[in-house]
Amino acid sequence: MNPLLEQFLSESREALQGIGEKLMQLEKEPASTDLMIELFRYVHTLKGNSGLFDLPELTRVLHAGEDLMDAVRNGQVAYSSVLADRLLDAMDFVGMLCDEIETHERIDIKHVNDSVRLAETLRQLIGTPPPTEAPSPVSAPVEAPSAPSAVGNSGPPLPLADIPEETRLEAYRAGSLHWLAYSPVEECFFQGDDPFYQVRHTPGILWGSISARTAWPKLAELDPYSCVLDFTLLSSAPRDELEEYYRYVPDQIRITAVPAQFLILPQGDPNGGPVYEDFVADAIALLHAGNMAGLTRAARSMLELSNPDLWFSSALRWLLTAIECEPGNSVVQQTILASLRTLTPPVWHEIGDISDNGGASEAVNGTTVPSPAAIPVPLSPEMAAIIGAQREILSLPDSVGWQNGRIKGVAAALSGCLHATGAGGAIAGLEAALAKALDRESAAPLLLWLDGFFAPTVADTPDRPEQTAQSEQGDATDTAGQSSPTPVLPQPTYADVKFGRRAEDTFAGPKSIKVDQVKIDRLMNLIGEMVVAKNALPYLAGRAETVFGVRDLSREIKSQYAVINRIAEEMQDSIMQVRMMPVSFVFQRFPRLVRDISNKLGKEINLVLEGEETEADKNIVESLGDPLVHIVRNSLDHGIETPDVRKKCGKPAAGTLVIRASQESDRVVIEIRDDGKGIDPDVIKRKAYEKGVISEEQLERISDQDAVNLVFAAGFSTAEVVSDLSGRGVGMDVVRTAIEKVNGTIRLESEKGKGTRLSLSLPLSMAVSNVMIVESNRQIFGVPMDSVIETVRVPRADIRTIKKSLTTVLRGRIVPLKPLNSLLGLNVPPKANDEDELAVLVVNIGGEPAGIMVDDFHETVDIILKPMTGVLAGLSAYSGSALLGDGSVLMVLDIKEII
Amino acid sequence: MTITFKKDRAVFSDMAGGEDAEGLLEWLQKYPNGKMDLSACTHLHPANLQVVMAAKRQITTAPKDKQLAGWIASALKP
Numbered sequence: 001m002n003p004l005l006e007q008f009l010s011e012s013r014e015a016l017q018g019i020g021e022k023l024m025q026l027e028k029e030p031a032s033t034d035l036m037i038e039l040f041r042y043v044h045t046l047k048g049n050s051g052l053f054d055l056p057e058l059t060r061v062l063h064a065g066e067d068l069m070d071a072v073r074n075g076q077v078a079y080s081s082v083l084a085d086r087l088l089d090a091m092d093f094v095g096m097l098c099d100e101i102e103t104h105e106r107i108d109i110k111h112v113n114d115s116v117r118l119a120e121t122l123r124q125l126i127g128t129p130p131p132t133e134a135p136s137p138v139s140a141p142v143e144a145p146s147a148p149s150a151v152g153n154s155g156p157p158l159p160l161a162d163i164p165e166e167t168r169l170e171a172y173r174a175g176s177l178h179w180l181a182y183s184p185v186e187e188c189f190f191q192g193d194d195p196f197y198q199v200r201h202t203p204g205i206l207w208g209s210i211s212a213r214t215a216w217p218k219l220a221e222l223d224p225y226s227c228v229l230d231f232t233l234l235s236s237a238p239r240d241e242l243e244e245y246y247r248y249v250p251d252q253i254r255i256t257a258v259p260a261q262f263l264i265l266p267q268g269d270p271n272g273g274p275v276y277e278d279f280v281a282d283a284i285a286l287l288h289a290g291n292m293a294g295l296t297r298a299a300r301s302m303l304e305l306s307n308p309d310l311w312f313s314s315a316l317r318w319l320l321t322a323i324e325c326e327p328g329n330s331v332v333q334q335t336i337l338a339s340l341r342t343l344t345p346p347v348w349h350e351i352g353d354i355s356d357n358g359g360a361s362e363a364v365n366g367t368t369v370p371s372p373a374a375i376p377v378p379l380s381p382e383m384a385a386i387i388g389a390q391r392e393i394l395s396l397p398d399s400v401g402w403q404n405g406r407i408k409g410v411a412a413a414l415s416g417c418l419h420a421t422g423a424g425g426a427i428a429g430l431e432a433a434l435a436k437a438l439d440r441e442s443a444a445p446l447l448l449w450l451d452g453f454f455a456p457t458v459a460d461t462p463d464r465p466e467q468t469a470q471s472e473q474g475d476a477t478d479t480a481g482q483s484s485p486t487p488v489l490p491q492p493t494y495a496d497v498k499f500g501r502r503a504e505d506t507f508a509g510p511k512s513i514k515v516d517q518v519k520i521d522r523l524m525n526l527i528g529e530m531v532v533a534k535n536a537l538p539y540l541a542g543r544a545e546t547v548f549g550v551r552d553l554s555r556e557i558k559s560q561y562a563v564i565n566r567i568a569e570e571m572q573d574s575i576m577q578v579r580m581m582p583v584s585f586v587f588q589r590f591p592r593l594v595r596d597i598s599n600k601l602g603k604e605i606n607l608v609l610e611g612e613e614t615e616a617d618k619n620i621v622e623s624l625g626d627p628l629v630h631i632v633r634n635s636l637d638h639g640i641e642t643p644d645v646r647k648k649c650g651k652p653a654a655g656t657l658v659i660r661a662s663q664e665s666d667r668v669v670i671e672i673r674d675d676g677k678g679i680d681p682d683v684i685k686r687k688a689y690e691k692g693v694i695s696e697e698q699l700e701r702i703s704d705q706d707a708v709n710l711v712f713a714a715g716f717s718t719a720e721v722v723s724d725l726s727g728r729g730v731g732m733d734v735v736r737t738a739i740e741k742v743n744g745t746i747r748l749e750s751e752k753g754k755g756t757r758l759s760l761s762l763p764l765s766m767a768v769s770n771v772m773i774v775e776s777n778r779q780i781f782g783v784p785m786d787s788v789i790e791t792v793r794v795p796r797a798d799i800r801t802i803k804k805s806l807t808t809v810l811r812g813r814i815v816p817l818k819p820l821n822s823l824l825g826l827n828v829p830p831k832a833n834d835e836d837e838l839a840v841l842v843v844n845i846g847g848e849p850a851g852i853m854v855d856d857f858h859e860t861v862d863i864i865l866k867p868m869t870g871v872l873a874g875l876s877a878y879s880g881s882a883l884l885g886d887g888s889v890l891m892v893l894d895i896k897e898i899i
Numbered sequence: 900m901t902i903t904f905k906k907d908r909a910v911f912s913d914m915a916g917g918e919d920a921e922g923l924l925e926w927l928q929k930y931p932n933g934k935m936d937l938s939a940c941t942h943l944h945p946a947n948l949q950v951v952m953a954a955k956r957q958i959t960t961a962p963k964d965k966q967l968a969g970w971i972a973s974a975l976k977p
Binding site for chain 1: 920921923924927944945946947949950952953955966967969976
């Protein structure tokens with residue numbers, strides 16, 4: 001899962017919880033505008049965030065919630081417990097979707113209907129129809145399908161005859177078919193939709209047509225950007241796939257299942273002759289005899305003899321296709337033959353109409369479904385098997401003596417099925433079909449009833465709400481303020497459908513928790529004390545042996561110490577891990593910063609960020625922020641040239657700024673590199689001299705590298721003009737100080753004309769520092785190991801005095817020596833050991849070695865460095881103090897300050 | 900522009916985007932006898948389609964794209 005989505009989920013959970021809380025508070029004080037505004041803000045943020053992702057179901061519900069809260073906030077709608085209930089329902093739904101996104105990273109298409117319904121119930125409270133359902137588009141999908149049914153049963157309910165025969169033949173072979181009516185909203189073009197494109201790429205599309213909802217006005221009055229088109233199409237794709245494809249516009253689309261037989265509509269010149277009578281008689285005989293091969297042969301030869309444009313030929317083609325596709329379905333073939341005899345198209349829905357209650361026709365014209373018939377019955381596999389068997393029986397040829405008995409048997413079995421599935425209300429329809437079937441001595445009416453009721457789950461969800469609404473229109477008044485809702489809104493007959501997340505439900509807790517940093521810091525301090533306390537054990541072991549003379553006890557203490565030591569170290573490590581965060585936290589602001597600055601300066605910059613996932617202690621990462629901004633600004637302002645200058649130098653017009661983070665052992669290294677004009681050491685030297693940063697003597701001697709590093713000196717700036725970006729002469733000095741504060745080092749390399757490279761090296765964590773203990777004048781001091789290069793013993797004879805300064809030669813290099821005592825203002829000479837050697841601690845000061853003469857070296861220890869506080873904070877010679885295992889205080893020297 | 904306006908006809912090519920509809924509408928009003936050539940058109944934004952439908956002008960060549968041609972034929976069917 002990408003981090004953005006992860007963050008969205010965690011924020012959504014928080015917001016959902018906030019919404020829940022605010023709603024609860026509102027129940028107590030419904031008049032509080034503050035609460036209302038806060039509530040709105042939550043919903044608003046949540047909706048805005050959800051828009052970043054491809055989650056239309058989520059956004060739809062939240063959008064409705066936002067609109068509702070906006071209305072409440074503006075006083076258009078009063079707060080009510082109904083409102084709270086619906087909003088909570090909607091938020092439960094959102095919570096459920098969040099869970100689903102977390103596990104599957106997507107939302108199942110099955111939630112579309114719920115989401116539409118929830119959004120609608122929310123909007124009902126506002127009292128205005130949803131914006132996406134402006135009156136005209138709403139009436140269109142609802143009324144369009146009802147129009148054919150108003151014509152009555154004489155015409156086909158769907159304009160299937162408009163489809164060319166070839167396409168229909170193909171579609172008939174495809175089997176499962178769906179008729180789609182898509183009425184995009186008028187303003188859809190402004191939402192960036194191209195409904196035509198979408199329709200053209202509908203999965204499994206077989207045929208489609210476009211029509212206008214209204215008559216076209218004169219060209220002068222035409223608004224091309226108000227969509228008045230309706231699209232209709234036939235698709236062979238499964239319903240789920242279509243719903244998924246149109247998931248953004250479920251309210252503008254109607255999907256209706258079409259039984260394949262409905263496509264069997266022969267067309268052509270109705271010129272016929274008596275010769276066909278013979279064929280029909282023969283064919284019916286063949287069909288009754290079950291001689292399909294014979295029937296096919298006869299039909300084929302008849303087709304060859306006939307003019308292909310004739311109605312008769314068309315019917316023959318259908319007959320052949322029907323035999324090919326559904327050899328077992330004698331009803332279809334019989335019906336085609338019957339229509340051949342009369343030369344009138346088979347009226348499929350009329351055959352289905354034998355039963356007034358529920359039948360195949362309702363599945364198509366959708367609106368006239370009388371109540372219980374078309375409710376799809378979820379079938380268990382066993383039930384499906386029983387029904388399948390009945391269908392087979394009904395499909396057997398009719399011409400047997402026991403036909404009526406067979407029909408009765410099937411009807412009894414089906415009636416049992418209806419009772420078992422709780423659809424007893426449909427029995428009336430079944431009985432009507434049975435009566436018709438017995439009357440005609442044909443299984444066809446019953447089979448069609450069966451197909452209509454059970455088979456292709458024809459009674460589709462979108463049809464259902466209308467029908468319920470029609471029957472419920474009388475009592476639809478419970479929604480106050482719903483003046484005259486556009487035709488029929490689905491009333492929540494499913495009000496008891498809830499979306500989990502109730503108190504009694506199992507609650508899968510979030511994987512991450514937010515903790516106050518103070519708590520982590522406290523943990524950190526405690527583990528620090530633990531480390532110190534643990535360090536007391538070796539002392540204790542030593543005392544057990546030397547003072548009390550119990551060697552065994554000493555050994556046991558030591559082994560116990562090893563165990564505690566291991567646990568403490570792991571604990572410390574874990575706590576460090578908690579405090580670790582990626583440097584991307586700081587890096588993420590740069591793309592924007594660089595863009596803004598480069599626009600302002602008229603420069604072209606490519607910013608490259610690398611190693612953003614490198615982690616370091618929170619404090620370290622946070623301390624990086626300001627220095628990095630300074631450095632980047634400097635690079636952009638002084639480093640990278642304008643495109644013209646760059647082109648003249650033969651560089652690409654766009655400068656490159658690379659910020660790279662990496663980990664090197666226990667340090668984080670941040671490198672900021674640009675390919676700009678670099679730093680001219682001569683300019684720096686001159687400027688530094690002018691500003692009095694260096695003396696004339698230094699000006700002569702200073703190396704180019706050192707000169708470049710002068711930019712870090714306080715009060716230094718080369719820029720002639722102080723811009724609002726940089727050049728005030730505080731930048732690099734501040735950078736250095738900030739970095740050094742967290743025990744970091746900064747190095748600058750620059751090549752004139754080629755670019756500048758700054759590298760910052762910072763400790764991964766500042767919690768524990770490793771120091772070396774040295775002794776001088778019977779006192780111990782700590783020296784950070786970071787700055788220690790080596791420890792040597794120098795014979796007194798090797799120490800020379802040059803111009804009052806002590807020096808020695810170490811491996812061919814002159815190293816200046818300073819006694820620690822004199823650095824600290826103690827008038828005591830350093831002590832030598834028995835061989836008259838002096839202990840010298842060689843440290844690194846700004847890249848140069850320096851020797852500090854001490855009396856003796858001790859071990860190195862891990863300590864928790866506490867900064868000096870109070871009056872002691874003014875002592876710059878010490879960077880802090882620490883407690884040692886034996887309870888003594890160790891002062892840690894700040895080497896850079898004392899030398 | 901994917902609609903090129905010649906003396907007597909508007910020639911569509913590739914995808915005619917929504918922003919072209921305005922130009923097309925103006926042109927059709929200016930040239931009441933202007934015809935439309937859709938042969939090289941692969942898709943047109945429904946805004947254009949609405950203009951084409953409302954104008955009821957002669958289409959000199961139907962799109963080569965069979966599927967698109969079918970759609971447009973259905974749209975222009977009286």
